[in-house]
Amino acid sequence: MVKVQTVAVAIASTLASSIPALAQNSELAGVREEMKQLQRNYEERMQALEKRLTEAETRAAKAEKSAGQAEQSANKAEKSATQAEETAVAAGRRTGENAFNPAISLIMQGTWARTSQDPNNFFISGFMPSGGEVGPPKRSFGLGETELSISANIDPYFRGIVIASLSPENTVAVEEAYFQTLALAQGFTLKGGRFLSGIGYQNEIHQHAWDFQDAPLPYKAFLGGRYVQDGVQLRWVAPTPFFLEVGGELASGASFPGNDLNKNGAGSTALFAHVGGDIGESYAWRTGLSYLRTSANNRSFQDPNSLGIPVTNSFTGRAKVWVVDGVLKWAPNGNSTQQNVKLQAEYFRSEQDGTLTYDDLASAAPVFGGLTDSFSSRQSGWYAQAVYQFMPRWRMGYRYDALRYGSVNNAIVNNGLGPSAADFSLLGPYNPSRNTAMIDFSPSEFSRLRLQIAQDKSRMGATDNQVFIQYIHSLGPHGAHRF
């Protein structure tokens, strides 16, 4: 096969080199036409050869490598035949992800922070603490989370992704580690392992791709910043011309608002549905409805009593969260390079039903001892944000987020078991809110610098004025970001 080509190449190049020797213009044109004909024939032959190679490739995976080499030499031959300029076939273009090495990428982040309140005693008044890392970054210079992500196809059926998070405190956490099916038909995808839950809109977006440095208040208050599942997820995309997706998750439910239940069966159930599409060429949208049900068993938190002495409270019972989300993006003619706008809003409703235990026995001066009575809460929160890229590289954004205390029925207080409302200082009625503005500059698609200012009224009677400067850098392959 290669020999035939070499001969053809030799003939073609001999012809080509003899062209300048011909004086007559008409003759020249004739020869040119012949040359073209020859080239065309040659190209057809090449195509036939390439076709055969392609077929060989599909027939046997083992043959792929040698076919690629043959094709490469075929290309080389063709190159000289057509007197083409230095064309080249990238070595390894036909092999994905460094042969069998997984794709590795790294996110580096850091902040400089100035806050008027101490970030170490951050809490959200009126709402049970999640125990998650929801507070502002530490003051002065600080390293953010460093994220290491490794992914590859496992085999023809599964893809595997691991995202490890290296904290500034020198600990390593498995942020996500899941497999996802490649070969389930009919729009189904199954995921298993640890993954960001599909509920809400922002929950599935990695923190480094958020438009603000921190999570909106309802995420902080109701999901501990974001909701991670250890379990399985099944999604189904409908065969419709617009986007319709439904999904469900069964998982351990170990993260807030649940906790480790140490029981058989699934601790949490999540259901979600998303609908989306385009409006003309300039708008794209998605909206969704999600439901999460999980349980807590002695999910404890520290709350100072009326004397300021920390008391251990714990909640046992059921927690439910509903989320309604929507996002609308605008770019002129769908070209986001120059200018674009992203509007995003989510509404959360949280319900907790169970019992609350008040236990000051461990404190220095026990007053009431251990008491348990029923507890239920109906609380809500929302945020809306707009981000505007007004010129290439530059974006500015504004976010308003707020929580509504709603109704909380704490029977320990209501039934007069002893402790008064003042002994649950974190749970006192309060509606937190916050105003946030940011401007960011992205020198390239791989780096971003952000200035964010916020007036945070999460804590009753203490407004926190915050200024953050943040950098987000990404190393490695070009990332693909979710809509």
Added chain:
Amino acid sequence: MKYIPAIIAVSLWLAAQPALAALNILACEPEWAALAKELGGDKVSVYAATTALQDPHRVEARPSLIARARSADLMVCTGAELEVGWVPLLQSQAGNPKIQPNQKGYFEAAMAVPLIDVPTRVDRSLGDVHPAGNPHLHLNPANIAKVASALTERMAQLDAPEAAYYRDRAKSFLERWQTATVRWEQEGAPLKGLPLVVYHKDLSYLVRWLGMREVGALEPKPGLPPTTAHLSELLSQLAKDPAKVVVRSAYNDPRAAAFIAERARIPVVLLPYTVGGTERAKDLFGLYDDTLSRLLAVTK
């Protein structure tokens, strides 16, 4: 999870519906949508994920595209990592095994042609370089012919009963295409050696094919927007090695090109770049016709 049985029931019902006769093709770029229509005629239904006014490097995996990818029998993309920011998401979110990488239902044009500008060194300090080589390969008619042959075979594989139909159409297309190529090469002869300034390396195949000379680019580095510093540097470079024209694609910002054109006293030529980029670029033939006539207007 009580909805899961219902979901399964609905999807099984949908699966049992008689499949529509047409081969469902999702084309990543308009040039491949146009080519698929040429080859597939009325046996295919083609949806273009992007338009000529959208920068193919910066497309988002919009919900509507996930929906299209869900039902696609074949995705026709450029490959060579041009769509690295969005196609992998469509593949992972659509729940469609047919269009996964290395499956028959995922076709990459870059696999059918040799790429130019393969970087010898891949490092992000050089900008958002295309590590596999220049993926903007559709602006050389020989590449279109090669991709057409490879795509025809892929379509014939996927839709065996219509294989003869596709091959017939391909034969007719390639004949017309070769005649047109000869004509374009004759018409384009005066463009040989034409010095021009480009926006991005997205016209390199055209430049090489017609023997034009790229003397500068508005982007300081691939993927980075033009900066005033770079533009003034380019101007002083143009003072030594003048260009005859600044060309930009339909999806590029006009301002940087206008800036250079005004100061270097050379015209700006808007090129369609792909099908749909201008009124006349209605199909692949129109794309080349219009590109050539717009460039030739400068030499007159």
